[in-house]
Amino acid sequence: MRIDIQRNAARESIYEEIDAERTRQDKKHGKEMDLPIVLDEDLRLVDNHEYVKRVYEMRERKGLLSHALIMVEEVAELVHARTMSEREAEAIQVAAAAVKLVEAIRWQRRTQRR
Numbered sequence: 227m228r229i230d231i232q233r234n235a236a237r238e239s240i241y242e243e244i245d246a247e248r249t250r251q252d253k254k255h256g257k258e259m260d261l262p263i264v265l266d267e268d269l270r271l272v273d274n275h276e277y278v279k280r281v282y283e284m285r286e287r288k289g290l291l292s293h294a295l296i297m298v299e300e301v302a303e304l305v306h307a308r309t310m311s312e313r314e315a316e317a318i319q320v321a322a323a324a325v326k327l328v329e330a331i332r333w334q335r336r337t338q339r340r
Contacts (some may be wrong), residue, residue, distance in 0.1 A: 229275045240325055243328075244325075279302070281295065282296075293326065293327040297320070297324065297325050
């Protein structure tokens with residue numbers, strides 16, 4: 227089933243770049259879909275998931291979030307998800323956060339922010 231989503235011009239450009247990157251990734255890593263979703267060793271990469279969550283929640287309350295922290299928190303949730311359904315939902319959240327990060331980078335570049 228295909229679901230049509232409304233895309234604005236800026237996001238369309240991002241989605242095209244993501245598609246091109248996926249093609250590059252397939253060339254680099256192969257097209258295998260049967261790689262493990264998460265390995266036990268991956269958990270060590272975000273071993274401090276609870277710490278990340280606490281920092282995220284504290285900064286959110288204070289209005290001090292960064293795009294990098296949002297990405298780290300979403301990836302940590304993905305790696306620590308227990309079921310395939312949870313992993314899928316978290317992967318979508320990671321993708322959405324990544325698109326927002328690209329949008330923010332481009333907006334800040336246009337407005338000459340750093």
